[in-house]
Amino acid sequence: MAETKPRNPMPQQDPAVRIKNFDEVALGYTEELALAEAARCLNCPKKPCVAGCPVNIDIPKFIELIKNKDYIGAAREIKKTNSLPAICGRVCPQEEQCEKVCVLARKYEPVAIGRLERFAADYEAACANPFDVPKPSNPELSKYHVAVIGSGPAGLTVAGDLAKMGYSVTIFEALHKLGGVLRYGIPEFRLPRAVLDREIDYVKSLGVTFLTNVIIGRTFRLNALLEQGYDAVFIGTGAGAPKLLGIPGENLSGIYSGNEWLTRINLMRAHRDDYATPLKKPKKVCVVGAGNTAMDCARTALRVGAEKVMIVYRRSRAEMPARAEEVENAEQEGVVFQLLTNPKRFISDDNGAVRAMECLRMELGEPDESCRRRPIAVEGSEFEIECDMVIVALGQNPNPLIRQTTEGLETESWGGIIIDPETGMTSIPGVFAGGDAVTGEATVISAMGAGKIAARGIDKYIREKYGLE
Numbered sequence: 001m002a003e004t005k006p007r008n009p010m011p012q013q014d015p016a017v018r019i020k021n022f023d024e025v026a027l028g029y030t031e032e033l034a035l036a037e038a039a040r041c042l043n044c045p046k047k048p049c050v051a052g053c054p055v056n057i058d059i060p061k062f063i064e065l066i067k068n069k070d071y072i073g074a075a076r077e078i079k080k081t082n083s084l085p086a087i088c089g090r091v092c093p094q095e096e097q098c099e100k101v102c103v104l105a106r107k108y109e110p111v112a113i114g115r116l117e118r119f120a121a122d123y124e125a126a127c128a129n130p131f132d133v134p135k136p137s138n139p140e141l142s143k144y145h146v147a148v149i150g151s152g153p154a155g156l157t158v159a160g161d162l163a164k165m166g167y168s169v170t171i172f173e174a175l176h177k178l179g180g181v182l183r184y185g186i187p188e189f190r191l192p193r194a195v196l197d198r199e200i201d202y203v204k205s206l207g208v209t210f211l212t213n214v215i216i217g218r219t220f221r222l223n224a225l226l227e228q229g230y231d232a233v234f235i236g237t238g239a240g241a242p243k244l245l246g247i248p249g250e251n252l253s254g255i256y257s258g259n260e261w262l263t264r265i266n267l268m269r270a271h272r273d274d275y276a277t278p279l280k281k282p283k284k285v286c287v288v289g290a291g292n293t294a295m296d297c298a299r300t301a302l303r304v305g306a307e308k309v310m311i312v313y314r315r316s317r318a319e320m321p322a323r324a325e326e327v328e329n330a331e332q333e334g335v336v337f338q339l340l341t342n343p344k345r346f347i348s349d350d351n352g353a354v355r356a357m358e359c360l361r362m363e364l365g366e367p368d369e370s371c372r373r374r375p376i377a378v379e380g381s382e383f384e385i386e387c388d389m390v391i392v393a394l395g396q397n398p399n400p401l402i403r404q405t406t407e408g409l410e411t412e413s414w415g416g417i418i419i420d421p422e423t424g425m426t427s428i429p430g431v432f433a434g435g436d437a438v439t440g441e442a443t444v445i446s447a448m449g450a451g452k453i454a455a456r457g458i459d460k461y462i463r464e465k466y467g468l469e
């Protein structure tokens, strides 16, 4: 193996400065850094990185284009399979996907594929017309209409892929803004809104129509879409129903679910004086959980001025599900990790607000069904953590509304919609689903991968239904 240079670090905002603003933490590669990083790629004949990418971007090809300084060509190569490259370059867990199987990772550090993806996408946005879009491959298909429910990464991908084929696509979104978790969950310091808006505008420029403030199952039911003449429907409603602890005191004021806390800040702009969303300014915050949502909640709490922010997690550091990079960022910013600790009950002040959390110390036993070592409470180890705000960030289950209002839609006992994994079709012919609504909370790129499968499934279904070539 010829290349042994370490990978090029990502320039970042200083932690002391960034905890006082919502600007992006990672500043992006300069051209010089991108060229140096691209030079590390071996352009392997077997290219395992491509199979490691859930949407199969031709990674060595786009890196080769960067090496040749054809940055716009690199962005267009990525966009052949991924309509949201600047988003994926920022938030994908590359360390678990393409970078994990990069040949260099066997002995050295893998190529920083995500950082190069972000560089190419940002370069294109700055220096070319990103809406120089491909023409629909078959304009005849425009007489067939597809409804997409939800504008998260799954819905945006299905819509973009079908529009590229030539179909007429309408996205119905319950909220007043588009993007799903990309907008209301992931904070601006990881994914700036200008980048999100830019990539949604690209999907719009492919010809997709967007209707906001339409809650399918409440404004009208899914069956009404089929009755209105849509040839197929895709359900990409995500997983927005928070999991709670179910312990005494969880209804006290000052206790939020991770989703509520992040939505107040990211969507409703509660931290800004020019918005009316109420926000109690916290002093001591406990965030329960250790996934990406928990890190986002903790780092957001610091940015709205909390004096002390603690992550409380019942297992050890090795089992934390958040991306390693986000854990490091949180640590650099001063978030304190209280590991092997589990809340037992919340304690109120005289006004019905949370004053403290009673916790138990834990130790780890044998691995459980999740293959992580099971936490066991140490008897008699109760202790109190003082706090005036608690954010419970334990993950989300699929939203129940569609399954409760759609006859014949088969779901798992925990709420996930059951699909044929080959096509994305549900138990109702012509109705497809994908993303977190099927799997429970997963990742942006897995939702996009599911969107691509469903787009192919919908195309096949419509072609068979109408006897098209």
Ligand SMILES: Cc1cc2nc3c(=O)[nH]c(=O)nc-3n(C[C@H](O)[C@H](O)[C@H](O)COP(=O)(O)OP(=O)(O)OC[C@H]3O[C@@H](n4cnc5c(N)ncnc54)[C@H](O)[C@@H]3O)c2cc1C
Pocket (backbone or CB within 6 Å): 091, 092, 093, 149, 150, 151, 152, 153, 154, 155, 172, 173, 174, 175, 178, 179, 180, 181, 182, 185, 186, 214, 215, 216, 217, 236, 237, 238, 239, 240, 262, 292, 293, 296, 399, 401, 402, 434, 435, 436, 437, 441, 442, 443, 444, 445, 447
């Ligand atoms: C705080 C947080 C941080 C995360 N960080 C990362 C990360 O760094 N990297 C990563 O890869 N993944 C991350 N994830 C997970 C990732 O964001 C999700 O897996 C992904 O967004 C799922 O996409 P989706 O399209 O299935 O659903 P969503 O993004 O949830 O979008 C669903 C959309 O459907 C709409 N909707 C729901 N019900 C209806 C209805 N009845 N009618 C109309 N519209 C409806 C919703 O309003 C929403 O806009 C994070 C998740 C959270 C919560």
Ligand code: SF4
Pocket (backbone or CB within 6 Å): 040, 041, 042, 043, 044, 047, 048, 049, 050, 059, 060, 101, 102, 103, 104, 111, 113
């Ligand atoms: S596996 Fe790594 S080194 Fe090989 S082509 Fe892919 S990115 Fe380049």
